[in-house]
Structure formats: structure tokens, C-alpha cells
Amino acid sequence: MVSAFQSLRIHPDAGDPELAQQQSRFNTLVEDVAQWRAALAEWKERIERYHQSVEPVRRELHAAWREWVFALDHASLQPGLSRAEREQLDEMVRETAAALLQWDDDAGIAAVLARHAEEPSPAPSKQETAAEALLEDLVQDWEQQAAAAAAQREARAAQRRAASVQKRRQQEEQAVSQSLRDVYRRLASALHPDREPDAQQRARKTALMQQANQAYADENLLALLELQLQAEQIDAAHLASVDRRRLQHYVTVLQEQLADLQAETQRLESEFRAATGLAAGRGLQPRKADRMITSEANRLRGELQQLRLQTRALADEGELTAWLRAVRQKG
Template sequence: MTARRGAAVAIAPHHETASLSKAQKAFNTLVKQIEQRRERLGAWDAVLPVFQKKFVDGLLPLEQASTALRIDMLHRLDDAFLQKGLSKAEQRTLSELIADMARNLLDVSDDAQLKVIYNRHSASGHDSNAAVDRQPMKPDVEPADDLDTLSPDELAERMQAELDEQFKRDMAQHEAREAQRAKRKKSPKQSAAQAKHEAEQAESSKSIREVYRKLASALHPDRESDPREQERKTVLMQRVNHAYAKGNLLQLLELQLEIEQIDRRAINGLGEDRLMRYNGILEDQIRELDQEIQHVETDFRRTYGIAPTVKVAPDTVVRMLTRDIAGMQRSNHDLSIALREFDDPEKVRDWLKDMKRRHASSRFDDDSF
């Protein structure tokens, strides 16, 4: 038996679709949709290590350099603020800018000097704000009147006991609601729908099990005396077991074609009832693949800090990263030039005037809409 890996499962692929039944057309459509999702997952598998290397080697060093340049600019602006020569209005504008810059930098750097600068230019210090954020939530437990007489250990024990009691009450209420829900009688329509769903699930499991048993019977490695053939069947049987464990009907059918246990005529000759059962299983596989794709893409966004509104696809993310690297390079270059100009206090004053003009222009543009 010669294996032909990669055999595609489709009904009469080279014939006019008009001659196919509704179930046959649906089968071919579902197979094609599964292939498209497989290709997308495969593309993600291929591009993720490429993206990670480019991100680590290309973008991360630029982001670190950008942080260092912004910290340098912040120190220079702070030095300019402390020097004489600026009007009160210029000092106020510069102080607000410094506070905003320091606040943003504290999100990416734990430089202690940044906190000093931020506290100098902010109405409320960073440490005090952080302290408020770090205050623990108080449990919804009313203290007893005699708590002042208890030792710290006794107080902790009392509070824990009350929390345990509250937890028990919550669990009891939850169990009572669940028991009440279970007692509610389902309507005849609901009962019929549930019975139909359970019957369909049983038929789906039976269909997958039938294909699996045929494959297992043909590929059982213990029945082979030839070591090379035994090794080949062991590998194939591992693929069969993996597909069966995931309920992957399409992969099992592909394996049947691959080992020539069935041929194209067998696929074309699938009965309507069997096809309808197969189609239901394939629809479930599509939903599972969609969930897997969503998980991969959500995890990708979370790992690299990409907003949900930004569209990501395996064939575009590397180009997107290349564009971000080029933008970061230009930004760092412009920042380096600006830093050299800040050696002159007059340049700082000119920069402030330019910032005020930009702010006024931006506000005018906003008001015009």
C-alpha cells in the first residue's frame, strides 16, 4: 500500500458543481473553508519566529535608545527651567511639558531622578499617586465592637473566620440557585431540541469512530514483521490517533486517501445521510479553527502591545514592523538634533514658542469642525 501524502478530500473536484447535490456542495465548501483556516494558522506559525527576531533585534534597541534620548531631553528642559531668563508664562508652559514627559517616561523607566523631576513640576507627586493606587481593597466585613481589645493575631483570625462564613453563605446561595434551575421543567420544544442535539452528537461521534477503526485496523504496527514497514505505520498511526483525539474528521479522511484505503470514487459516492453528518462535524471543526486563530492573534497583540483596532494578518505584520522601525529611526534622529540645539537656552525659548504655536493651531483646527 503506497502512501500519497497530501491527498485532497473533495467530491468530484473536476466536474461541474451543478451536478452535485446540496449536501455535496456544502461538503466541498466546508472542506475549502477548513483548508483556508489551516493555511492561516500555518502562516502564523511561520511568521511568528521571524517577527520576534526582527522585533528583538530591530525595534527593541531603538525603543531603548528613544527612552534614553527622551530622558536626556527631560533633564535639559529641567535645567533650562531652573535657569533665569524665562518669563513666568514660559516657565509655566515648560513645567507642564516637563511633568507630562516625566509621567510618560515613568511608565517605561524606574529612574529615581525622573520621580524627583516629576514631583517638582507636578501638583501631586508620583509616589503619593502610586501610594493611593496601592491601597488594598477593604473586605465587606463589618468589624465587631471589641476589635480594639484583640491582638493582631486574634484580629486576623476573627476577620478570616468572618470571610470564611461569608464565602460559605455565597456558595450555599449559588448551590440553591443551581438546584432551583435544575428543577425547572423544560418546555417540550426545549426538550426536543436538546434530544436532537444529543442524537446529532452521538451520530457524529459514531461517524468519526467508524473512520478511526478502519484506519487503526489497517495501520496497527504490531501486525507488521518488517521493521521498516512497522516504523512507517507507527508514524501514520500517531497521526491517526492525534486526529481522532481532536475529532478531526477531515484529517482522518485525508489519511484514508493517503494510504489508499479509500479512493476518489468512495468520496464521490458518500450517501446523503452520511454527508449531512460529515458536514455537521466539519462545521464544528471550522468553529474550533476560528477559535484557535482568534487565540493566536489575541496572544500576538498582547505580547507586542498592538491595539485591538489595528488589523493584523500573517502576511502584513512584518511589513508593519519594518514601517515602525523606520519611523522610530527617524524619530530618534530628529530627537538627537533637537537635543544638540537645547545646549543654547535661547533655543529652548524658541522651541517653547513653536510648541505654543502648534498647540494654538491644533486647537483652532479642532474648533473648526
């Protein structure tokens, strides 16, 4: 709603530099909140597209890896294999099955893994076990004592900090809540549908009132101000007449909303980076994610096709031994 944001812009008061600074800050925050809301919407759209485009292929690939484990298990039973080849297959089964079990508690895969488990190491002697237990107890006692002392120091420091800021924080929160409440009450008074005789206007005000209720529940000042614009309660002149104290409360609310929008947008970007294997960071533009989503889906399809071909090849003893030899040579 670009026109609405433009209408929320205050022309700074040249006669009052301090107020003008607050008004400029308000203008900047309104623009920033609008931009980050748009960015958040774009990232939500990309995340949804990623799930629709990539996740189905990923599920197919997971199922194919599961079939791969069973195929390796079956291949290891072929009578013509050497001991080294069986051990090679055992290692492949253990590696792939363990990876699958990290994602899913699969009883079938767990059973295959158990059949290909390595020989257990010799159990330690009673003397070794007792010595290790004693050392572990000593270390644990020391760590607990150190942690308790650190926790006590931190608790005392936290209490001192809390005592010094609690009162001020309560006052600020009360003032901010009052600003939101005042805007909401004025809006509710103007939009109350029971006071509107015209049926069409009553329906319009009912819809706006529902939006106002949601915006107030979300503590979304900007949405409330936008609704006031739609209800024709405020304009630039109205905002310019707001006193310094109330304007500062508006600024505080918008700062909090901006921080929330930035944090959620960055969380979605981090989620996308992790899903696609990108390094952690910030600043990835949502439009660039489109190409990456397509590329990731194509990459997974290629991996799926190759895995299915390899799985079919395991059924042929000649192809199996040739493939195992090639793997050993590469290793």
C-alpha cells in the same frame, strides 16, 4: 497537500439529488477548510515576522522615551529657565511619563512623575462629601436592583432555551463524536505498528499513528481523512459510498473546523491591524502585510533616530530654550 484534497472530492450522485447536495457540500467544505488552513498559516508567518522585525525596534523606542523623560527632568533643573519654560517641561514630563507607566510599572519613571505632579485641587467640604456619598449610594442601590431584575429575567429565559435545545445538542455532539471515533478507529487498526513485520513500514506507520493521535485529540476530521489517504484506506469511491447519515456528520465536523479556522485567522488579522494602527476590519491579504511590516519598522526607526537627536539637544540650554519656544509657537 493539493493532491490529497483532490482525492477527497466526491463525484455527486446524479441519481439521488438529496445525497448529491450533501456530497457537494462536503466538497465545498474540504476546499474551504484547505484554503483557510493555508490563510491561517500565512498569517501566523506574518505575525512572527512582525514580532521579529518590529518588536526589537519598538523596545528600543520605549527605552529611548524613558531616557527622554529623564532628560526632560534634568533639563528642568537648569537655572536659566523661566517659570513658563519649567511649567512647559513639567507638562511634557507628566504626559510622557504617564504614557510609559501605562505599559510598564517603572519605579524610576514614577519617581520623576511624582516630582513634576500638578498641585492638588482643594479638598471638598464635609457637607459636599456627605451629599455626594448619599447620592452615590442611592444610584448604586438602584443599579443593583435593576441589574438583579435583569439577571433574573435573563436566567429564566436562558433556562427555557436550554431546556428546549439541550437534548438535541447532546444527540448531535454524540453523533459527530462517533463519526470522528469511527474514522480514527479504522485508521488506528490499519496503522498499528505492532502488526507490521517490515521495519521500514513499521517506522512509517508509527509516524502516521502519532499524527492520527494528534488529529483525533484536536477533533480534526480533515487531517484524519488525509491520513487515511496516506494509509491507502480511502479514495473517492470510498467516500462516495458513505451513507447519508455519516456524510452529514462529516459535514458537521468540517463546518465546525471551518468556523474555528476562520475565527483564528480573523483574530490574527485583528491583532496585526491593532499592532500596526490599522482600522478594525477584515479581508486584509497576508501578502500585503509584508510591505506594512517593513514600513512600520522603518517608521519606528525614524522616530527613534529623531527622539535620540532631541534628547541630546536637551543638554544644551540654548538649544533647549529655542526648542521650547518652537513648541509653544506650534501649539
